[in-house]
Amino acid sequence: MHFGTIKYFDIANGEGVRTSLFVSGCTHHCPHCFQPQTWDFSFGEEFTEATLNAILESLAPRYVDGLTILGGEPMEPANQAGIAPLVQAVHAQYPHKTIWIYTGDIYENLIDEHSPRHTPFTNQILSCINILVDGPFIEAKKDITLRFRGSSNQRLIDVPRTLSEKRVVLWHDKPLYSTHNWVPHTQ
Structure with missing residues (x-):
């Protein structure tokens, strides 16, 4: 598995402060x-044990709420073999982080x-994660007022x-955010 980038202290891709792996x-x-x-499977760098260790270390501070994995496509059958040990290691070392x-x-x-999207690793991955943001991005349904999705x-x-x-049980955001409606400023 390859990755394009890792964003540390990310606040855009999930709740709280996160490490985000693309x-x-x-x-x-x-x-x-x-x-x-990121459509290219060889884009960026190879994910190695050193990469895993850097991610685990980045999650250590108490103010970091968890890990987000996006891409590219983490659930591509070809990527699931690399994602499974990553989420298992994070879940084992930081069971209270999301x-x-x-x-x-x-x-x-x-x-x-x-x-064909289900592999021998799919259930292992799902058993370790908290939130799955599913579905393709559809331009006709784009909504910039939505939190954590496009x-x-x-x-x-x-x-x-x-x-x-x-x-399927949907995740519910904090009431402050779930009741927010974006209203464009008019003059």
Whole structure:
């Protein structure tokens, strides 16, 4: 697995202060993707044990809330073998920190054992993460007022509750943010 960049102290890609890993490789090729350079599976640097250790070290401060993985496409079948040990290591070392994954895939396709998007690593990954932001970016549904997603078709899924209840359970933001409506300033 390769990655394009790691952003430390990121506040845009999940709740709180986070380390965000942008993996390489994506076959979705969503129109108007904000990172088309990451479609190439060999873009950037190879993810190594030193990369893993740097991420783990970056999560140590108490003010860092967790890890976000996006891309590219973390849930590409070719990337899942690299994502699984990463989320397992983070979950084991920092069980109280959250792990978010952004995917252009749909949750139902990931859990369907007959889907080409489901691999031997999918269930391991899902069992370690807290939030899955699923669905492709769709320009016609773009909404800049949405928090942590770009288009209204994308869902923020509470994965532990979803797995426990065996149905998709959406994550609910803090009331302050969930009731916010962006109103353009007019003069």
